[in-house]
Amino acid sequence: NAGVTQTPKFQVLKTGQSMTLQCAQDMNHNSMYWYRQDPGMGLRLIYYSASEGTTDKGEVPNGYNVSRLNKREFSLRLESAAPSQTSVYFCASRLNREVEAFFGQGTRLTVV
Amino acid sequence: AQKITQTQPGMFVQEKEAVTLDCTYDTSDQSYGLFWYKQPSSGEMIFLIYQGSYDEQNATEGRYSLNFQKARKSANLVISASQLGDSAMYFCAMRRSGFQKLVFGTGTRLLVSP
Numbered sequence: 246n247a248g249v250t251q252t253p254k255f256q257v258l259k260t261g262q263s264m265t266l267q268c269a270q271d272m273n274h275n276s277m278y279w280y281r282q283d284p285g286m287g288l289r290l291i292y293y294s295a296s297e298g299t300t301d302k303g304e305v306p307n308g309y310n311v312s313r314l315n316k317r318e319f320s321l322r323l324e325s326a327a328p329s330q331t332s333v334y335f336c337a338s339r340l341n342r343e344v345e346a347f348f349g350q351g352t353r354l355t356v357v
Numbered sequence: 358a359q360k361i362t363q364t365q366p367g368m369f370v371q372e373k374e375a376v377t378l379d380c381t382y383d384t385s386d387q388s389y390g391l392f393w394y395k396q397p398s399s400g401e402m403i404f405l406i407y408q409g410s411y412d413e414q415n416a417t418e419g420r421y422s423l424n425f426q427k428a429r430k431s432a433n434l435v436i437s438a439s440q441l442g443d444s445a446m447y448f449c450a451m452r453r454s455g456f457q458k459l460v461f462g463t464g465t466r467l468l469v470s471p
Contacts, residue, residue: 276457287361287448287461288402295457303458335402344390344409344452346459348402 247271251336251349258326258356266321266352268336275341277319278303279311281332282351288335294319295341326356359384361449361462368467370439377424378434378465380449386410388454391432393423396446396464405447408432410454439469 249270258264270277276295280288280303290303294313308330310322319338323330333353339346360383370376382391393405408416408423416423424433436443449462 278457278459280459285463287463288450288459289461290458293457301457333400337402344407345392345404347404348394351400351402353400 249336249338249347249349251334251352253352254350255353256355258323258354260327260356262326263322263324264326265323266334266336266354267318268320268349269318270336270338270347271317272338272340272347273316274338274347275316276339276346277313278337278339278346279309279319279321280335280337281305282335283332291321291334323354326354328356330354331356359386359389359451359453359460361451361460363449363462363465365465366463368465370436370467370469372441372469372471373438375435375437376439376467378436378447378449378467380432380434380462382430382432382449382451384430384451384453386453390452390454391423391425392450392452392459393421393432393434394448394450394461395443396448397442398445402448406434436467439467441469441471443467444469 278293279291292311297316336349337346391408395403446464
């Protein structure tokens with residue numbers, strides 16, 4: 246019963262490097278989300294995808310891009326990482342007719 | 358704009374006691390949902406309980422109940438009979454009906470002592 250799976254769990258990048266965070270869900274959910282969690286600030290929405298083939302900006306989209314590859318997968322890309330993007334990143338998914346979102350385990354990203 | 362306020366950075370409770378974690382929210386919408394999530398030290402976010410703005414009864418899920426006071430715009434989480442495993446960060450969140458974004462508060466760290 247995998248739920249929402251994120252890879253990698255930990256990553257250290259140098260400033261200017263690029264990387265893609267992967268997320269996959271096996272619950273046949275319509276909506277998928279990327280959040281970041283910073284100390285003292287709770288979670289903030291970066292991007293979301295309400296259905297396969299659509300993506301929309303959230304609260305803090307600058308410096309990120311996303312791809313909804315298919316219904317299962319939603320990736321987050323950092324094209325040129327900056328120290329301000331050091332954070333814990335969470336992917337989540339939700340079946341539109343249900344209220345609760347299910348979260349992955351998180352990816353701890355450090356940009357040096 | 359929506360906002361969630363959790364004014365208690367940390368709370369302490371003894372095992373088997375009840376504890377209330379405070380949450381107030383600000384919205385001009387009439388239809389919205391309120392959520393509580395638990396984040397243990399392992400880092401994952403675990404959904405605990407949900408309250409719809411039109412629900413007349415307070416939500417309950419096992420030892421968790423949500424004390425919903427709409428006029429005061431508060432949605433406090435009550436944990437009865439605390440257990441050591443309840444030690445974690447707790448986040449209150451809100452979503453406007455028909456919208457995708459969850460807005461989170463800054464969290465309350467609960468420590469349960471033996």
